[in-house]
Amino acid sequence: LKVNSAQIQRESGFISGMVIVLHDVTEEQRTNAERREFVSNVSHELRTPLTSVKSYIDALQEGAIGDSELAPQFLKVVQSETERMINMINDLLELSRMDQGTNDLALESVSLGALFNYILDRFDMIISGRKPDQKQYTIKREIPETDVWVEVDPSKFTQVLDNLINNAIKYSPDGGVITAAMVIETQEVIIAISDQGLGIPAKDLDRVFGRFFRVDKARSRAQGGTGLGLAIAKEIVEYLHGRIWVESKEGQGSTFKIALPYTLEADLEDDWGEP
Ligand code: ADP
Helix, strand or coil: CEEEEEEEECCCCCEEEEEEEEECCHHHHHHHHHHHHHHHHHHHHHHHHHHHHHHHHHHHHCCHHHCCCHHHHHHHHHHHHHHHHHHHHHHHHHHHHHHHCCCCCCCEEEEHHHHHHHHHHHHHHHHHCCCCCCCCEEEEEECCCCCCEEEECHHHHHHHHHHHHHHHHHCCCCCEEEEEEEEECCCEEEEEEECCCCCCCHHHCCHHHCCCCCCCHHHHHHCCCCCCHHHHHHHHHHHCCCEEEEEECCCCCEEEEEEEECECCCCCHHHHCCC
């Protein structure tokens, strides 16, 4: 609490009262603390890959470069760590644009089932191209014939669903089944991506949408994760007036859900300039 006070003084010189302004700074302090924590997180997250890149370059310089077996291995690590840092910076820039409100989304009325099927077709294409020694998984669709219209930026919304599906794949066991469902309710339409993976502990269900939060840091890093994907997904979904959350039982998989407002007919406002 910040307290400002002033005395009310009469022309005669007598003090006849006092004004006290109480200013609640809890919120301000909380955002300041969050900002400091965020900067500290960014520094740590970048220091780890940078330190590892430096040590591999040092080793190459100290002779490993002449070793025809080690040199390509070391360069590969340097390459993938560098890629991860670029991904992280791009994610950070996107979050910062969302924070500042300068990430203008190009909203249009799209038919959700059609977009969802289109996104899933891309994943089926990837699955059909996988080699037998890679992790196997299938994606089962539960999408109704009736379609609904939602107001989204198709490319950003694709990015959100790609993220959820890629996570489901990442955390699925070999041979796992991922279910991609769309359920039309009275008020909103729900998109649900379920996997048969490790699940998420109850105490972390909200925290996974926080910046840099990862249930298992080492595991996520090893898979090239930045811990920012779900934070970005949340920003985008909320911008679209939707909600995103996860339901999970540890050891029994997770279901990530997105709820969006919908209409039964296309909103042609954007195309015709009139409601
Ligand atoms: P990351 O780059 O680490 O995947 P995300 O923001 O996408 O970052 O996810 C944050 C964390 O949430 C992950 O590190 C993981 O611990 C957890 N998580 C996300 N999706 C799943 C899932 N399908 N199953 C289990 N845990 C998940």
